[in-house]
Amino acid sequence: MKTTKCFLQWTSLFIGCILLHISTVHAQSGLPDNPDFYNEVNTYVNPVLPGDHPDPTLLRVGNDFYHCGSSFHFTPYLPIYHSKDMVHWQVISRVVPPSKSNWVADKPSGGIWQGAITYFYGSYWIYFSSNGQWFSKASAPAGPWSDPVQVKTNPATGSLGYDNSIFVDDDGKPYMVIKNGQKVNRIQALGRDGQLTDTVINLDWINAKLQYSWAEGPVMCKRNGYYYYFPAGDVAGGQYALRGTALTSDSTKWERLGNFFKPITDPNVSFRSPNHIAAPVQLEDGTWWTIGQSYERVGSNDWSGMGRQTSLYQVIWEGDRPWGVAPVSTPVVKPNLPKSGIRWRSVHTDYFESDSLKTWWHFLSRKMASHYSLSARKGWIRLTPDTARIHLVQKETDHYYTALTRVEVNAADNFTKAGIYLTNGNQQVFAQLYSGYDNGKKIIFKLDTAIRSIPNRYGNTVWLKLVRMEHDLTAFCSGDGKTWTALGAPISAVGIDKVQPNYNSWVGTSVGLFAEGKPADFDLFVCKDGTSWLPAAGYSNYYGVEKIKQGSELTVTNNSTYGGWFMIAGVELGTEKNPTAAVEITASATNGGKLEIWLDDLKEGQMIAVVPVTSTGNKNTRRTFKATIKNVSGQHDIIVKLAAGLSRDIYIRDIRFIKSK
Template sequence: MKRYGAPVMAILLVGSLTAACGGNESENSVYTLVIEASGEGTTDPGPGTYPHAPGSLVTVTATPAAGYNFLGWSGAVTGLDDRVTVTLDMDKTLTATFGTAFEPTTYQNPVLPGDHPDMNIYREGDAFYLVGSTFHMMPAFEILRSTDLVRWERVTRVVHSTAAALKQQTGPGQGTWGGFIVKANDVYRVYYAIGATQYFSSAPSLEGPWSEPTQVDIFPYTPPGSDTAYERGTGSDNSVFVDPDSGKTYMLIKNGLCKWDADHPNDFGINLVTEIDPDTGMLLPESSIDMSFVNWDQETGGCGEFSNADWSKWGEGPTMTKRGDWYYYFISTHTACGGQLHAWASKKLVDSTPEDWTWLGYVLTGEEPYAGVQHITAPFELEDGTSWAFAHSYDCTGAGAEGEKTWSNGEWMGLGREGLLLSIDWVDQEVGGQTIPVPQFTAQGRELPAPALPRSGVPFLLPVNDDFTSDEIDPAWTTYDKSENRYSVTERPGWLRIDPGADRTTWVVQKEALRSSSMVVKMEFTPRADGDAAGVRLGNGYWRDEQVLSAPTWMTSGEGFTLPAIMEVSVARVMEDKEDRIRFSFRSRSVKPASDAYTELDEPVVEGESVAAPPGEAVWLKLVRTDHKATGWFSTDGVRWTQVGREIDISALDHFYAMAHTWVGNQAGMFATNKSADFDLFTYRDGFTQIQAAEANQQSGTDIVSTEDVGPVLGGLEAGDWAMYGSVGLGGGRVSTKAIELRASSAGEGGVVEIWLDPLAGGSAIGTCKVPGTGGWDRWTTTTCDVKPTTGTHDVYLKVTGGKGELLRLTSLRFVPTR
């Protein structure tokens, strides 16, 4: 006979008497509270069944086990407070759920969304530093830091537009190109190109403060076959190589294209490996190793003879490493969809000749969407023996058939050249009669094994959400031209003031990094005269119409090319015809085609509408964009929104080829014209606006599923799978989040979604959401679940738990605000 403890026997007896007497609930002398614990944790009182008199108040506390988190109550009470009180007015069950944060073991590219071209990497201890081209976005020369190679943070910016070296070099496509870091005699130097000439700035630490640019001395070069020495500058997109055998530090110099030709004596390419003097930072010309032969032959990656040049075969972005007995020299072809990386190998560096180097062929092309992978950093090895490199590529979605080299524009080329992390295997191959370890790079995709490194513990790098409460402006913010002194966070503490001056516009912007964003600003601004305007915007690298006339003249209207154009979509408060209005518009202006030069602009094309502005200076503006469509909104409280006009197709901006204008990707942020405006808030990814579930920045175990009715969705969600959405704004001040809406489908019984904030930085879950079965994968329903009241900017993780097999598909998520 099974024996029960006394409390359980009492419960059984009372239950039997109640049933025998007809089950009149009002006559019950006791109710039961069943307490359950799911996962690693316990409760006080512990899990069990407890009788209580009707109307009793029972307090229960949840305590997670070490390394686990309390995820919430379900049943009699819901919520995330670890202590709750249950009123016993009937039999009830209370369940405490515990779970653990997750340690990602995989990653997906891009790890650096948005424009991160021409990168070089430097390591010091556990920290890695990345630098690259910033061009005319000021301040220039951004330094990034990471410990795990996946999550990065900005350290500083080095060069301001007021630097004397940048005189007449802050226009479109100018500024600083490339860059690398050198440390010598306890002094850090960062090198970069201005006008195809190298400069450096010095500092006692990588955080600065940085000196004004110092020009690296130029030295003459005599090309093979010529009796004349030429000054070819010191190059752009250079890198650094430290020879592990000699300890010497070399600059890898690149300038120009193709083989020297007596008929074109000033148009040829040089590729030199020249030692850097550790004391002065200058070059030692007599040490130069001439690698210019990489430009001579089209078949081995160069342009070839100038008179018959293949301009798609460039020898640019050189990097170098040594592995075992072999030196490896990497160079890139054209910087577009279809661009490639090729490599040379030699057992000899100093005094080497072209005969000492073996061409390894094209070692990296990439696959759609990143079908133009090149400009790798020097490959580097971690302590576990794995090898890695960073590279850039445009998102070339739709640019051509898989594996096909093409110059056509991709669907998202407007984002610029995004940063990809690549693992490398070295495989012995017979090349030119020698056995040489040849690098093989991982295909770019999802579920890539992550480096075994200490976790960075910083947010995923996306445009920052900013309330401007800091004494210094965040280094994510940049501007065009020499407008740095036109904005401030100190003139009105807690606000960003943009003061462009009369007949001017000043932009304060960051790199556009998402295919679906919802930018919100809170602004105080009252236009006084026609032309006054301020608001939120997204645009490409030009900022004044006439600048497109100086675009590269080799751009034509032929198939696969885009004529230079200025494009901008914005939501702004403006004065139009002496009326205070809210305007949503997409403006573009292109050059007229010409055979040899751009001499005339087409008329501007403006699409959009405006409505009367609300009373008062304060207004919230919102620019939402997804799937190449944009909408504009305004609000008087940041919660209730009014749409301005209709949806506008901005696909021309999204796929615009940055090389056709200013080398940079699209920029998102704020602007003011003619009159100062104050901004109290900028949110790049508003959590109170629907977020497309397929636009996860990192994920594990998920698939992107195409559907006819709602487009791409996040599918394949099984127990343990998760998706992360970076830089989600969840309110601040009087506005916070109180619930989450998940739009999902399930052909089975559904599943549970845990909502985590910043788990890699010690965060925890703010709620769980039971999503029911919907009767089919094409049947969508919205489930709303309470979450712990939250504000601020967070990396939001959705983690699925439940049964076996595919449990859910998600089309969108949205947080619900409260005030």
């Protein structure tokens, strides 16, 4: 009896541990263990705007959402983002072109701050800061936007400062929420002409004793008759809330509520200091949401160099007290909004076939914006430097990618260079992979004092490929874009990726193209090349899977019997003339099963392949498994779906696609 009783006790304990483990896996995200989450993309992982997206503002008009923020010296200034679900975003316009910004300080830390997008009196408006407050106006966010108009002030209102926002009351009356220096916080109404009107509402008491550090980037919303005022601390973090019964300067009508965000309990959160939130918005289902910025860092793994990345947070109410849900490292249920049809935010492919430059590109100085041509050579872009480096870049969004280009340049002297460019915001730390010259024509890879080079045996036209594996960069070159030669061992990019002096001039890293010395022609730019091996660990969204370290490599497996999925954003699958014809996956499996490959979504997307995975004997022995694909092209979010059944059976290391020719 004692033996039987002991056996039953140990059996109960063993089963209990298993159940506890299973429940823990799913409780990490606070989500119910619902099979729907494994078969549809109903969740997201922050940040929804990866890469440099500082000082975010958010506008809801009907079923559409718009975002803008500070662009600083990145020009054309003030990109406008559009979304249908607040998770997937795309740039639809830029407000201030270089030709209309002669008064803007064209230098790192300068440029245009704020970018407060709003809608009132039947028009869309952007209010922004650059040597004063300005606004532009449009009938639609896609533009065209009017020429900037300076906002006039007066002695009573004082300097209009920076990091302002716009609050529109229930009666449709708009107000500018003014921030200047550490101690000036004020509100004043706006007229139909966009200028200040009425008398100023002085809230300087809010930060008179520096209670909130800088109390910067204040935004407002209204609910149940209460006015809510949300100041941020400073660039390093801090977000606070106040509640008022009236729009008044009388401090007795306001209550300090303390911190806005709930305390963080997830030790793996990499965006630990969210602040500078946008004014919370309410959806049709009654839920409230906001977006906010944060630098990325976990322990010594520092990605602050990428800039302030923007995440989506639900706002919950305890009575009339708002709380931002604490950041987590796990999936979060998406807002109850329709599918957007917009891809996950990532660096865009460009074959330069358009007559005009796409809105996802920017320059790091106003002068450089006039040194390119899309007409000099059809299907190519020509960068023409003067005495300085000409560059064309996008905001870097990922920790894993393979960027490639095809460049033609006659590098006959030490001053001529052209290729791929990865730089911090003020171009003080950067990596260059280029066709150049150093005692003969060479392919050169350089980051700070680290240099790799090989003789250029290809001629004036060469393919270049830069592979990022987290903080390691590896360079390759080719004559045909198919057979590649490595330029030696990887170079560490920690100097670019880590926190920078003066917070990297307030901006993050950019990746793209550059030329020096002579004009150079570029045939294309791809940042997530699908024909190169894509690490499974580089996913941007997921559910029901986890990363497992096997030796020195990371693999991905499902941690539930319901299966699981992960999404790699923005993968380039080729052109219609040379589409993808097959997919390969490197994996190990104890028993094996099937992997489904989907484009863009598990419900409204397209399943393009089923990859059979057979047993490799154990989880440490890997093989490559292959399936054919019927003519798929373009840039897509790739979703790998693991079937229901055994958990932790198939371990996926990477995936790549093979073109038809």
